[in-house]
Amino acid sequence: MAEGNWKIYVATDLEGASGVFRFAQTRDITSPLYVQAMEYLMGDIAALVRGLREAGASRVVVADGHGRGDNFIPHLMEPGATYITGGPRKPGEGLDRSFDGIVLLGYHAMKGTADGVLNHTQSSMVEMRYWYNDRESGEIAATSLIAGGLGVPVIMVTGDVATCREAREFLGRNVVTVATKRGIGREAAELYPLQETREAIFEGAGKAIEAIGRCRPFKLPAPIRCKREWIERTERPSETRIAVRESSVRDIKKILDF
Template sequence: MRIYISVDMEGITGLVDVEDVQPGGRDYERGRLMMAEDVNAAVRGALAAGATDITVNDAHGPMRNLLPETLHPAVRLIRGKPKNMGMLEGLGPEHDAVICVGYHARAGALGVLSHSFLGHEIEDMWLDGAPVGEIGLAQAAAAAIGVPVLVLTGDDSACEEMATWDGTVTTVAVKYAKDRFAAELRPAAEARAAIEEAVATRLATPPTRPATVDSRATLTVRWQSASIASMLQGIPGVTATDSRTVQAQGSLPVLYRLFGVWVRLASSLTSQAPYC
């Protein structure tokens, strides 16, 4: 059984602030070790269920957060950027299941460090008219590849978002949002035991692959800046619905990869810090 783990940082056990998740932050070094421990809990669960191959993709920010020496020796780590598929780099139909560790709620939600991909530069996103963030877009792209997302960990707001998007996914809340930069934390040992148990239990039953449908989807993004929306219209297939909102159509995961290009271009046009 081949397992793919995508790891973000805002939804990791114990982390609540920008200083916890941004390189150079006063608690970042502690944060990256906490990140590794949540990953290792998921890996232990996967191994207990019979996994024979585990790929971990460092999917947060610079994508160099996880230190290889802090991870379980069974892991093959994808580290660094740029990556064509970003948070899903390396995922293919040869994998049997996706586990999302440390994920967070979308922009506009009252969740810990909530945002969608690019701090406050992205005000909102929709996939085929439904509000979406990193959670929904990852699940939809993985399903199009033919691999189910089976487990997600994060704060309670992220878990609720996944339940709304795909109620079949097992979720583990490692903290409970009090505000965007505050949470009630589960004890670390308890949270990691819950992650390990959830992964082991869910993978104990052979995963059912989603039926891949090569249909066109529409991704719509509303930006904080009209400048970004204007620049993106230079990309073939991108159209504007108003001065700050653009959309494109295509098959997933091609649309997921295209969105990554939008994010890289938007990043080059702004120096504003995330989470403001």
């Protein structure tokens, strides 16, 4: 086993987990499909935690990020990490400057990505879109900016092929990416067997630890011009309009909510 004293934060989402490709798996926690998706996510997390520990991480903190943030199944928690779940809590709870790297696990491509499985930005229900300094940005960029504000680099991203591509476009070539499936449409995918994606995640975790020194925190010059757009109902039933909000944001923690 490698020597190391690395401290790694893991931000999770559900849409990019192995085996997840339908919104019905991600929206209603009382649905058996949702509970099964949570199990899939826990399997991916377990492979990552084993890989990070094997590669020398001494502390791993895994944060539950999808929806209301209560997607973890306690009896499936892999030993060697702690697990932050439930809400309300702020994005990046528990993340601070002492971490050597952050992994984005189970992420998805931004809204409008043709081959992005379950593509959306923050809310698929109102088709939210975000721009930072005039560049349309998804959740990979948002989480990376929040971590970057604390000086913590993204070292690894998992999700579908489109997610991996978006990660490299925003973060550069040094970030380790592991594809869990290939998107065909928003709810259509070529799935990879779970045993294989978990092996890939385990191996990717080792490479991610090696990449720590090469990955740089993701930052934008402040203040950041932030814009978001979403679909809003009007007074008339079935009629909608596009709402827009713009702001100049200095506090990086406010880039989602301005």
